[in-house]
Every structure is written in structure tokens, then in C-alpha cells.
Amino acid sequence: MAHYFEERPETASRPGSVTLVLPDLHLKLETDSGTFSPERVDQGTRILLESVPPPPPGGDLLDLGCGYGPIALTMASRAPRATVWAVDVNRRSVELCARNARTAALDKVRSMHVDEVPPEIRFSAIWSNPAIRIGKAAMHQMLSRWLTRLTPDGVAYLVVQKHLGSDSLQRWLNEQGWPTDRTASRSSYRVLAVRAGREADRAG
Template identity: 80%
Template sequence: MAHYFEESPQAASRPGSVALVLPDLHLRLETDRGVFSPERIDPGTRVLLETVPPPPAEGDLLDLGCGYGPIALTMASRAPKATVWAVDVNRRSVELCARNAKSAGLDKVRSVHADEMPEDVRFRAIWSNPAIRIGKTALHEMLTRWLDRLTPDGSAYLVVQKHLGSDSLQRWLSNQGRPTSRLASRSAYRVLRVDARPAEIQER
């Protein structure tokens, strides 16, 4: 079975488009088979974008698991002076996100494969609808990799379905020394806020 979190999707290309409609934003985004939620904006993504606080106005921001770009483009629209890094392991997603950012005139979006992200960049905010279905071990490894790159004053916002383990993920993050709280709960989704670890603040 093919998955949207594979590097090179096996599904034959079948281009489409979806509308991203938010109170402050209305965009038409290119989509394709083999990427996450190609036929509509995922409900979890919508919950995140409708509840998350404004991103920092400047600095480096991250959309982890960008897909075709609804989160990255929203971040860039709300923080036009910031650089928004849109990362994914799916190369079709990375290409779509780059095209959608160009079409929207959001020239400070940097769409890159996860393994090609510059190592020295630190993020003031991370927004993500993470790929829960990659499995718990892989999910924990992925989150650790990127949450370690928060700036001392940075926060991450993750949207996770309740029945896919949002509460256990919150406990795991807290047990890792990352202060984690529930920002919102709607339509069986939880939005979690994860702050930089206190130890990281002391070390930098």
C-alpha cells in the first residue's frame, strides 16, 4: 500500500486543486495523488489554522510535514516578514508546496526535503499536522529531531486526533521534559502547544 509519507509516491499523478478558505485567507492550492489529503483541506489542519495564535512576525518558522502547503502558506501570509520552512519527506509534496507558494506570491516560503534542511536553522515556531500513521517510534523520533531545533522562546503547535493518541502523545512529550498543554479541542482533534525544554533555555 502506498503512503503519503513515502519519499517517491507510487500513485500515478492526477493533478487537482482545493480551496483553502479561512477568515483571513482564501487560496486555491494545487494537489495531486500520493500526497496527504489531496481532495480537501484535512479537518485537523483546519482546526489547527483556526485556533493557533499568530506566528512570530519575524525569524524562521517551520511547517513540519507540509504536504501541498496549506499550513506553510498560512504561516507566511500571517507573518510576511518571517522565513517559513516547509519540509516533507514526500518529494511530490515539496514540489507542490513550492508551486503553491509561488502562485500565491509568498516568496519567503522555502520548500525543502526534510533531509536537505540546513542544520543551523532554529525555529521560533513549529506548526504541524504530524504523520501519526508512521508509527509511534518513528513519530517520536521525528518530533524529537525537530522540536530540538526550537529557539529558547519557541513553541510548537501540533494537531492530533483524539482516537489516534493525542492524550498519550501529550503525556510522552511532557515526560520528555517538554512543557505541553492542550490549546484547543474540537471535532475529535486536539491542538497541543509544546514549549522548548527548560534545559535547552539554560544551555543557550
């Protein structure tokens, strides 16, 4: 069985499109099989985008697990002076996100594989609908890798379903030194706000 978190999905290409409608935004996005939620914008993603405060107006922002780009393009639309790094392990997703950004004339979206982001970049905001289904150990490793790259005043917003472990993830994040609060709860989804931990304070 193919998974959307594989680097090169073996699923045959089946191009499609979805529409993302938010109070401040209307985007038509190209999709394809082998990517996350190709037939509709995922409910968790929509709840995240409807719940989070505006991103910082400038600097570097991160969409972790960008898929075909609904989060990255929303960040770029709401913060036109910021550089939005849209990253994924899935090469098909990365290509789609880049195409969707070009179509929307959002030229400050940089879509790339997770291992291609320059190591010196620090993020003032991270928005993510993380791939919980990769497993707890892999999820913890992924979050540890990127949360340490928050600026000292940076905040990450994660949307996670309750039955997929949002409450235990919140406890783990707090235990690891990233102060985490629930900022929204709707339709079994939780939006967690994660603040920079001790590493960012030392780096800053």
C-alpha cells in the same frame, strides 16, 4: 499500498486543486495523488489554522510535514517578514508546496526535503499536522529531532486526533521535558502547544 509519507510515491499523478478559506485568507492550492488529503483540506489542518495564535512576525518558522502547503502558506501570509521552512519526506509534496507558494507570491516559503534544512536554523514556531500513521516510534523520533530546534521561547503547535493518541502523545512530550498543554479541542481533534525543553534553554 502507497502512503503519503513515502519519499517518492508510486501512485500515478492525478492533479487536482482544493480551496482553503479562512477568515484572513483565501488560497487555491494545487494537489496531487500520493500526497496527504489531496481532495480537501484536512479537518485537523483547518482546526489547527483556526485555533493557533499568530506566528512570530519574523525569524524562522517551520511547517513539519508540509504536504502541498496549506499550513506553510498560512504561516507565510500571517508573518510576511518570517522565513517559513516547509519540509516533508514526500518529494511530490515538496514540489507542490513550492509551486503553490510561487502562485500565491509568498516568496519567503522555502519548501524542501526534511534532510535539506541547514542544521544551524532554529525555529521560533513550529506548526504541524504530524503523520501519526508512521507509527509511535517513528513519530517520537521525528518530534525529538525537530523540537530540539525550537528557540528558547519557541512554541510548537501540533494537531492530533484523540483516537490516534493525542492524550498519550501529550503525556510523552511532558515526560521528555517539553512542557505541553492542550490549547484547543474540537471534533475529536486536540491542538497541543509544546514549549522548548531543557535542550533549548542550554543552547540559548
